[in-house]
Amino acid sequence: MNIQLNPSLNTETKTNIALPLSFILFSLAAFITSQFILLKNGDMIVQGIFRIPEVWMAAHLLLLGWVMMVAMGAMYQLVPVVFLTPIWSEKFGFIQFSISAIGIVGFSLSLAYYIEIAMFTAGLTVLGIVMFLFQMWKTIKKQASKNILTVFVGTALLCLLLTISLGILLVANLVLNNEIMNHFALLKTHILLGLAGWFTLLIFGFSYKMVPMFSLSHGYTMKRSIYVYGTYVAGLLFGIISFWIDNEIFLKLSFSLLFLGFSFFVIHIREILKKRLKKKLDRAFMFSLVAIIFGWILHLMVMLNVLFFDLSMSFIGIFTYLYIFNWIIFSIMGYLYKIVPFLWWTYRYSEKVGKADVPVLKDMVNDKLGVLLFYSFSISVWGVALAILYSSQAGFNLFQGILTILSIVYGAAIINVLRQYK
Amino acid sequence: MKNLTDQIYDKLRTVIDPELNINVVDLGLIYEIEITKLNDVYIQMTLTTPGCPLHDSITSGVEAAVVSLDGVNRVEVDLVWDPPWSPDKMSQEALKKLQT
Structure with missing residues (x-):
C-alpha cells in the first residue's frame, strides 16, 4: 500500500500553556492597575497635563505591562501555529517573562517615585524585550517558507527594537539632564515607531491569519497586502524624517501615506470577509473588526488635522489615547477573548478529542458578557476622551471609573475561562 | 453489520472541530482511508488552514x-x-x- 502521496509535515508546535498564560495574566493585572492610576490622576489629566510622573507610570504600565506583555504572550501562542515552527526555547521564554515583568513593574514605579533608578529598571525592561526579540528571531528563522505575514511581523519586531532603543535614549536624556539629541524628535519617533510601527504592523500581520481563520474565508488574494505594507512603512519612514528635519511637507506626506496604507488594509480585510463561509461571526471577533474601523477613522482624523490644521498638544494627547484604546487595545481585547479559550481548550481537552465529548469553543467564554463589555468599553473610552477635551473632572471620574470596573470584569471573564475543568 | 470503512467514517463524525462545531467528515477534512489486511488504518487528512491552532488536537483526536x-x-x-x-x-x- 502506498497512500503517502505527500509526506506528513512536522506539526509539533504546541507551546507549554504556562508560558503564554504567564504573560496574559500579568498583563491583565497591569491593565487594571493602570486604570486605577489614571482614575487617581484625573484632576491633572483633564487639564491636559499628561507629562507628569504618575501618568508616565500609568502609560508605561498600560503600554508595556498590558499591551506589550499581552502581545508577547499571544505571540508565544500564535507564532508556532501561524509560522508552523516551535518556540526556540521555552525555558528562555520563562526567564524572559520574569525579567520583563520585574523590569516593567520596576520601571513604571521608578518613573513615578524613584527616577534615580530609572536607568537600571529601564535596562531590565530592555533586556526582557531584547530577549523576546532574540527568541522570536531564533523561532521565525526556522520557518520553512517565509511569507508576507513574516514580513509584517518581522518589521513590527524591528520597530519594537528601535522603539526601545529610542526609549533608552529618552531616559538617558531625562536622567542625565543632557540633551543628547533633539528630545522632541526622539520622543515623536519613539511614539510613532512604538504605536504605528510595532503594534499596528503586528496587528496587521496577525489579522491576516486570524481574520480568514475565524471567518473561514477561502479563495481570496493576498496581493493587496503588499500595497498595505509598502504604503504604511513608507508613511512611517517619511514621518521619522519629518520629525528630524522638521519638515511640514514630509509630515503631511507621512500621515497621508499612513492613512492610505490603513485604507488598503480595510479594503483588503473587507475583501477577505466577503469570501467567508461562516456567515455569523463571533462577537468578540467582530469587536476586533470594529477596532479596525476605529483605527481607520483615527488615521483619517489625524491626517485631516495634519493637512489642514495646526496640531495642538491636547489633540495629540487625546488622539494618542484613542489610538491606544480604540485601535490597539480593542483589537487585542477582541482577539484575546478568542485566543484564551483556544489556549485553555487545547490544554484541557486536546487529549480527550475522539475519546469523550468535549465542549466547543464558544461555550467556554461568556459571549453575552463580551458584547456588554465591548459596547461599554467603546462608550467609556470616548466618554473619557470627551471629558479630557472639555476639561470635565466629573465626566472623567465617571467614565474612567466605569473603565476601571470594566477592566476588572474583563480580567475576570478571561480568568473564568481558565476555571473550566470538565 | 457495517464494514470497517463505514464504521471508521461513523466514528470520525464524533471528532468535532471545536471552533466550527462541525465534524471532520462533514468538513471534508478526510481525504482517504485505507485498511490493510492486518487492519492497520491509514488516514490521509487535511485541515481548513495550515496555521490552525487546533491541528495537533484534531489529528490526535482522529487517531x-x-x-x-x-x-x-x-x-x-x-x-x-x-x-x-x-x-x-x-x-x-x-x-x-x-x-445560518
Missing part, C-alpha cells in the same frame, strides 16, 4: 477515535496540505450550518 474501534490494529494519520482544503469538500449540511 484516538479510530484506534478505539474494535478490530482496528494500528492507525496512522497523514496530515497533508496538498491538495489544499476547499469549501467544495464540505457536505451540504456543514455548509448550511455555517451559513
Whole structure:
C-alpha cells in the first residue's frame, strides 16, 4: 500500500500553556492597575497635563505591562501555529517573562517615585524585550517558507527594537539632564515607531491569519497586502524624517501615506470577509473588526488635522489615547477573548478529542458578557476622551471609573475561562 | 453489520472541530482511508488552514477515535496540505450550518 502521496509535515508546535498564560495574566493585572492610576490622576489629566510622573507610570504600565506583555504572550501562542515552527526555547521564554515583568513593574514605579533608578529598571525592561526579540528571531528563522505575514511581523519586531532603543535614549536624556539629541524628535519617533510601527504592523500581520481563520474565508488574494505594507512603512519612514528635519511637507506626506496604507488594509480585510463561509461571526471577533474601523477613522482624523490644521498638544494627547484604546487595545481585547479559550481548550481537552465529548469553543467564554463589555468599553473610552477635551473632572471620574470596573470584569471573564475543568 | 470503512467514517463524525462545531467528515477534512489486511488504518487528512491552532488536537483526536474501534490494529494519520482544503469538500449540511 502506498497512500503517502505527500509526506506528513512536522506539526509539533504546541507551546507549554504556562508560558503564554504567564504573560496574559500579568498583563491583565497591569491593565487594571493602570486604570486605577489614571482614575487617581484625573484632576491633572483633564487639564491636559499628561507629562507628569504618575501618568508616565500609568502609560508605561498600560503600554508595556498590558499591551506589550499581552502581545508577547499571544505571540508565544500564535507564532508556532501561524509560522508552523516551535518556540526556540521555552525555558528562555520563562526567564524572559520574569525579567520583563520585574523590569516593567520596576520601571513604571521608578518613573513615578524613584527616577534615580530609572536607568537600571529601564535596562531590565530592555533586556526582557531584547530577549523576546532574540527568541522570536531564533523561532521565525526556522520557518520553512517565509511569507508576507513574516514580513509584517518581522518589521513590527524591528520597530519594537528601535522603539526601545529610542526609549533608552529618552531616559538617558531625562536622567542625565543632557540633551543628547533633539528630545522632541526622539520622543515623536519613539511614539510613532512604538504605536504605528510595532503594534499596528503586528496587528496587521496577525489579522491576516486570524481574520480568514475565524471567518473561514477561502479563495481570496493576498496581493493587496503588499500595497498595505509598502504604503504604511513608507508613511512611517517619511514621518521619522519629518520629525528630524522638521519638515511640514514630509509630515503631511507621512500621515497621508499612513492613512492610505490603513485604507488598503480595510479594503483588503473587507475583501477577505466577503469570501467567508461562516456567515455569523463571533462577537468578540467582530469587536476586533470594529477596532479596525476605529483605527481607520483615527488615521483619517489625524491626517485631516495634519493637512489642514495646526496640531495642538491636547489633540495629540487625546488622539494618542484613542489610538491606544480604540485601535490597539480593542483589537487585542477582541482577539484575546478568542485566543484564551483556544489556549485553555487545547490544554484541557486536546487529549480527550475522539475519546469523550468535549465542549466547543464558544461555550467556554461568556459571549453575552463580551458584547456588554465591548459596547461599554467603546462608550467609556470616548466618554473619557470627551471629558479630557472639555476639561470635565466629573465626566472623567465617571467614565474612567466605569473603565476601571470594566477592566476588572474583563480580567475576570478571561480568568473564568481558565476555571473550566470538565 | 457495517464494514470497517463505514464504521471508521461513523466514528470520525464524533471528532468535532471545536471552533466550527462541525465534524471532520462533514468538513471534508478526510481525504482517504485505507485498511490493510492486518487492519492497520491509514488516514490521509487535511485541515481548513495550515496555521490552525487546533491541528495537533484534531489529528490526535482522529487517531484516538479510530484506534478505539474494535478490530482496528494500528492507525496512522497523514496530515497533508496538498491538495489544499476547499469549501467544495464540505457536505451540504456543514455548509448550511455555517451559513445560518
